[in-house]
Amino acid sequence: MAISSRSSHTLSTEIRTVKISVLIPAHNEADVLRECLDAVLHQTLPVDEIVVVADSCTDGTTEVARQYGAVVVETEQGGKAASQDAGLPYVTGDILVCIDADTIINADVVEKFVAELENGADATCANMLPMPRQTGFWVANRRYAYALGRFWWRWCQAQVGRLMVLSGCAYALRTKTVRSIGGFPGELITCDMDLTWSLYEAGYKTTFCHNALAHTYDPETLKVYTRQMRRWASGFFQNFQRHKLAVVKSPAAMLVVGSLLFDLLMMPVTYAFAIMWVIRDPWTLKWLATSIAIHWLISFAIVTRTITWRQAIVGFPCYWLANWWNKGIYLWTFIREWILGRHYGSWTGRQGKATVIAPMSRPRKIALIGVAAAVALAAASWHARAGEISLPEAAILVLAIAAAAAVAVSFFYMPRYLILSACVCIGGGGGLELDQVPAVAGSQLLWYLAFIALTIGVVGAALAYLGEDAPIDYQRGAAFAGSAARQAS
Secondary structure: OOOOOOOOEEOOOOOOEEOEEEEEEEOOOHHHHHHHHHHHHOOOOOOOEEEEEEEOOOOOHHHHHHHOOOEEEEEOOOOHHHHHHHHHHHOOOOEEEEEOOOEEEOOOHHHHHHHHHHOOOOEEEEEEEEOOOOOOHHHHHHHHHHHHHHOOHHHHHHHOOOOOOOOOOEEEEEHHHHHHOOOOOOOOOOHHHHHHHHHHHOOOOEEEEEEEEEEEOOOOOHHHHHHHHHHHHHHHHHHHHHOHHHHHOOHHHHHHHHHHHHHHHHHHHHHHHHHHHHHHOHHHHHHHHHHHHHHHHHHHHHHOOOOOHHHHHHHHHHHHHHHHHHHHHHHHHHHHHHHOOOOEEEOOHHHOOOEEEOOOOHHHHHHHHHHHHHHHHHHHHHHHHOOOOOHHHHHHHHHHHHHHHHHHHHHHHOHHHHHHHHHHHHHHHHHHOHHHOOOOHHHHHHHHHHHHHHHHHHHHHHHHHOOOOOOEEEOOOOOOOOHHHHHOO
16 A cells, blocks of 8 residues: 555656655664654655565554554564565565664655656765754764765765765665565564665665665764664674675775774774873873864864854763774674674564573684793793793693683673682692792692692683573663663664
């Protein structure tokens, strides 16, 4: 059922018509869906059809959608991409505009999207901003970051032809395009980025429609903001693990991804060196202050093209401080996703359930223990050659370090190892001190006890560490209500 009997629309000067459909996945969004649909229905280029997918809704989402004449698809998929796939068979338009239910698009967004697609793009997206009525530290940070990205990094990514991600809150593509790749990919934690790079692998082209603006609800508290950033960071590393060939084969993709990884690693390193230098010579603090001031002036000139100068002044310190928090989240996620191999398996925060994180695989555990042992062996051998300890003592040191490395990794993620951790730590500590215990008659008992404790610790940790794991659920708290649920999307 189409929402109206409007005729299809003619694009450019060619004699051909296309039909425009809007697809909106929603989960308990009755309180915000009205303003979203109002914005859709008041576009300068009218749409022909709206499909709302009510995913596991227990409120009035379906009633609101029907009041606006939308095609309503009720499902229980529990995820955005799966919801979009459930609604895709009901889409009859040639151009598909995808919008989140908690997003309000400007009146000319659809018109700008269609123009981008008509000019040769296969997919395009809007620039997003927080809702104007939202305030607070984290919102000011996001408002500044979105405004900066609009004419800086997202614009640069689009210029080289490798936009990192189509803005999930508002984007458009031809319906046949998404159907040609098998629908909306949803196996990774951030389906919008997965869609973007799946399009690249299929040979499609994306653009960034920076003049199209969409407002969405952003996190207002540290708790919700951190949840969202963890999910985004996990999705970033998951996507480039899956689509690594698409990155390697494209110089533009290597430039975009490489610059982001460089920024991720070099920002804390650069400031760490700067702080160390300041400690040695406090007068060099003026150079650090000067660099921050230059950064502010350049970014201020960019962001004030989108937001007011008052918002820019308030937003810069929030953005600068939040950037450190973001980098910390991304660095830890890098270790968890790529080194430990513990992936976000599913994200169900909007349903108030636990976030599932996959266990570490046995081959990865063996590899990490092997690397730890190799590093320990190299360090011990170096000390032995330097004459600091004997070879037998070096062997004990190797075992101690390997045990400590194994338990250090397992301690953070495997609570059932807490029983073994005490034994390993005692044994490891004893092993590290063995070079101070002379192997004479009066000390042999102590030496043997330390060796036995160390052996039990190493063997026990290895057996448990290599054992099969059950999935670990990280509880994210009770179900969100109202805007809190929307902010975590």
